[in-house]
Amino acid sequence: MTATSMRDVVVAGGGLLGWSAAAALRRKLPALRVTVLPLAPPPDALADRIGSTLPSIIEFHRDLGMNDGDALLRAGCSFRLGTEFDGWNADRPAYVHAYDRYGQPFGTASFHIHWVRQAKQGAAAPFDAYSPAAQMARAGRFVLPDVDPESPLAHFEFGLALDPVRYPAMMRAYALHLGTIERPAGLASVNLRDDGFIDSLALDDGSSLSADLFVDCTGPRALLRGELDQNFEDWSGWLPCDRLLFADAAPTADLSPLDRCFAHGAGWRWVAQSPARTTHGLTYASRDLGDDEAARTLRRFASADPQTPVAIRQGRRPEPWLRNCVALGDAATMIEPLEWTNLHLAHSAIDRLVAMMPDRGCAPVELWDYNRQCAAETDRVRDFLALHYVASRRDEPFWRRAREATPPPSLTHTLALFEERGRLPFYEEETFSRDSWLAVLLGQGRTPRRVDPLIETVPAAQSDRAMAEMRGVLTRLVSSLPTHGDFMIHLQRQAAR
């Protein structure tokens, strides 16, 4: 610690994101004094609102010292293995994107090359038939990954379905336990210094709150960061939806670990289950679907009343961190919940903030590196989401336009390489694995122009036999596993003992 070290941090935002940021800062940088201004997250703060999370949340919890599966059970979490995409290519069956390997490589080529060769010859089982977690998810079953590295169930990852009330409450309690200070008040205004840094926050009780660093978790309006500049990179050309509609229904008994996303005429609809509720959602473009019609549609599927529609403007801030204010979550990036990246991006930014914490002066070169990494990560997430649209096949005008839009250059490069010979380029800060990209590409019916010659040392008949055997092993294995619901009951019993 030196005279110039960061001391005081204010986190604005009282949703799960604000409390998660505070907990991480206190846990890993105990020299910081962390104060939370618990402003209620607005309805369009998706990182706070979307309950389905990616596997990175497990690592985030572990870093916080929350290894206790118990606490997560008590906070109402359940497991999720992946997402099923239905109707994105009208001519193909639904496919599952799970967080697992798809097949095992053999011979000199990656597994998907074998699959592509077989598909070109006419008779391939679905690509997700080779992913243990995808098969588990389809069957509604769940176990934790096997510790034996030889087991087919050793490599998958899983995310969590979060409880909208109990999970943020747990995170708040944990952050307070770690010594976070809570300052319940509303925000009146933001006071800037002459050099453009934030000096303090004026609160609605007449007091003020000053700090060295301000962390903005207030949602898309970015009540703090927005005072410094309003620069925004718009993604609506690639991600055409601008409305979200939610409807919560009662939980169901089967508690599927698989979320489902159905393409519809002007966007997509999802169903996600957790112990507390079944969430139904509709994402759509207002240009193609009116709010009333959208509400009728969602009500029909959800058998519950939709809430007020939420308008979203997809894109990101070029510099989430400027001077002494860093925007997290929707204050930094606004992106539709497809593939559930909202909280993931926020967690990743929290990790980065902790790892790169500068001195009070917030030297531009350090912020530049932070912003560079955030940009690289966020843009590839955008590409992955845009891929779902570019690689779609449906006839409605919405989908035709989405398919015909020129993708971002990095996605164009990815598609060109893939469509030549099934190769995928590797970018810095990539969130989704090669298998994830393949699951979507092959699942939506994109195939390479030709089969990579590296495979030719393995005759097709030998591939076919090996692949049939992999499927057989998985089918037998999965049928022996407990259902997700039974597994949760088993965990609860264990915890009770």
Added chain:
Amino acid sequence: MAARRVVIVGGGTAGWMTAAALAKLLPGQCHVHLIESEAIGIVGVGEATLPHIRAFNERLGIDEADFMASTRATFKLGIEFVNWGRIGDSYIHPFGTFGPGTGAVDFHQFWLRLRQQGVAVPELDHFSMACTMARMNRFALPSRDSRRLDSTFGYAYQFDATLYGPYLRKIAERMGARRTEGRIVAVHRNPDNGDIASVQLENGERIEGDLFVDCSGFVSLLLGKALDEPFQDWSKWLLADRAVAMPCRTEGPVTPYTGVIAMPHGWRWRIPLQHRTGNGYVFSSQFLSEDEAATALQDAVEGEKIAEPRVLRFQAGRRARSWVHNCVGVGLASGFLEPLESTSIYLIQAAITALLELFPADRISPIDRDEFNRVIDLEYDRVRDFLILHYHATERTDSPFWNYVRTMEIPDSLSEKLELFRRRGRVVKYREGVFLDASWVAVYLGQRVIPQGHDMRADAPSAESLVAGMRKLSGEIQSIAGNMEDHAAYLQRYCPMKEAA
């Protein structure tokens, strides 16, 4: 699908590495035909390598001990840099981590924190398995159990490059590669599309191909001469354009590391093989004549010389593109970076790996070709920055050469990296780059780029617990290395060289 006719122009390390890899890994898809001329000879002056070469050899099914015996190889745990930051300085760039290599916060951050607090802690290389083994001249193969300290280092080889080519030639020919002896006098291009159609030998024979691999060395016979691909000159940052090389008898221990000693106008290598030590002085002809360099080298080497000094001329930079039309440049034909960090064979390997992955089938796809060039450009650019760092991060003021490099303008990509390290010891992450974090840390600190601050996460543990942990760690490393065999004895047991055939 018809097999592709691949014509490799030039033997030597690049040519035979390419031939062996294509013949072995793409059987039935290509007919490999290599043309070389014994009259031309090869550059090979004794090679130090990076750990990546082990994966290459493994892929070709090469037995390590047999390969080492045949090329008179020694093990290499890193590079010792002498006189770089200041005259009298010495540090080792190790193949491996500092500290146990686990945990979210890099080990050197805790070390920085203690030093900045004024706590006396030993130099960072006491916490590196590879550095410690190197300083003690010990060797053992690393453990595969990542929980153990003796898994925290990697290794490469130092070998006689004039023997590696012939060794690979046997593998290539066994897998069906053809070799033709002859000098190429003309390159014929297809008038329709500009592709290379054939190369013509002195005796009039024309050899046709679908794909040509240019391994002709600096002359860049196909890529540079026939296709006229422009050369990007990097000599404003990397001034060295000459080397004098001279082998001598080994005096003293056979070190499991390469020596790189800064000289008044460049640097000198010292590569111990089983039967001799390779030496060379890499310098800038702007500041030193070839004769002066030869004299300086002869004065500096330890053992009796085995051959007269030999001069090599080169220029730092690369061809704008490495793959143009149906011609792929591999090795010196595509670019040159001085061997300061032993990257020559690595860059050959990177090109071969990319070529295998993007090998053309029915026709050459521009998408594959562009991707190859993108990948190779990245490799060259990253190595370039790392090399420039060695010259620029110095306090030496004893010659016009060092004054120039110390004060020259450097690429933005490097100044950002330097600035971030100076602030709090951060290494800009590059997942695909050849040099990992520990390499950058070793060179920064070894050349006196000292951070002002550190990662704030390193403040969490108490100073006492850190000091105790570090003492235990360096003690364990000392004791593990101390129980290892002497490097020379290990070689004698594991892979004694074969008598010259």
